[in-house]
Amino acid sequence: MARITAGVATSHIPALGVATDLGKTEEAYWKPAFAGYEWTKAWEAEQKPDVVILVYNDHASAFDMRVIPTFAIGCAEEFQPADEGWGPRKVPVVHGHPDLAWHIAQSLILDEFDMTIINEMDVDHGLTVPLSMMFGQPDQWPAKVIPIAVNVVTYPPPSGNRCWALGEAIARAVASFPEDLNVQVWGTGGMSHQLQGPRAGLINTEWDNRFLDRLEGNTDALRHIPHIEYLRETGSEGIEMVMWLVMRGALGRTTRALHRHYHVPASNTAVGHIVLEPITELGDTE
Structure with missing residues (x-):
């Protein structure tokens, strides 16, 4: 069956x-921010996830004040x-996994989450920047x-x-999918x-680090x-960190923590990054 191996x-x-x-x-201003992702790039190359469930927020690219879904899932073959x-951005087209996406959508809705199903959606920096930070600049996302x-x-x-509970429901959905898949869940935004x-x-460095802890x-x-x-x-945009809780809820x-990085500032924002693995009751990784 499919399994969530990391967050x-x-x-x-x-x-x-x-x-x-x-x-x-590699410029002096940017290098410290990017240095904290080098470990993760090497780790992702070893882990070779089949699917990333990527939790992000749209910035008026796919949605606007006419349509505001609380939770939406992209079920398309690809996302430009x-x-x-x-x-x-001159980055690869994002390829979806419709079979797993529709399975998750069905499972979540029957689990009483009112998901909006999206079959056509362009994806902005909220989704493509994390892919760049973890995978670099490939010809195709891996x-x-x-x-x-x-x-x-x-x-x-x-x-x-509610976000944490959504993560728990996503974990149940993934576990019930019959195909053998290595799945990661990513939460983005903030800090x-x-x-x-x-x-x-x-920027509130003390609060951010307590959150990471x-x-x-x-x-x-x-x-x-x-x-x-x-x-x-954490400021008006710090609310983005609730999206990290979808990821955390999915891990059990x-x-x-396998890796952690925090840097201030990048632009006018605190950079936060963490890699987590789920642990079973017996102390073994999932």
Whole structure:
């Protein structure tokens, strides 16, 4: 059967994509941010995931104020890079896994999650930047991708508890898929940042690192953080971190951190990145 072997979380800062595309990753400003992903690139090359379930938020590329799904799943054969105002990124087309995606959609809906099923969707930096950070600049992405889009742009976003529960439901769906697949779940966005208003430029390093601490082990305290705490402590865009909780929920009760990276700043955002593996009750990896 299909199995979730790891969880990955990362910021999806658009400037990281620009630096990648323009060959600036070795420049003094950018090098420390990118250095923390070198371990993961080598690890991903060894792990060779068949499918990445990639949790991200759209930035008015596929959705706008006319349609605001709380949770959406992409079930298409492929997803084109979006034009976010300066032309699409010159990155590979994202190939989906429709069979697994439709299976997950069915399982989640019967598990009482009201998913929006998307059969045509361009994907923006929220999805393509994480692929660049983990896989570099290949001619073709080495894994199929199932996009899970979460509304963290327009009030009200889902709670952390609901996102964690969605991850648990995704794990049940994957475990019931009969094909032998190595599946990873990625959560993206964050960390602390605010892009506008009197608090523009806010970064809360202490809070970010506490959040990273609690992704490892067997605590589920993160699922109970209220929206107001994200807003107060991490800025208006820090709410993106609830998407990391979908990933964490999919890994089961206990996790071990394989790699962790934190850097300030990249553009006006804190860069956070962690790689987790699920642990069984007997202490073995899943």
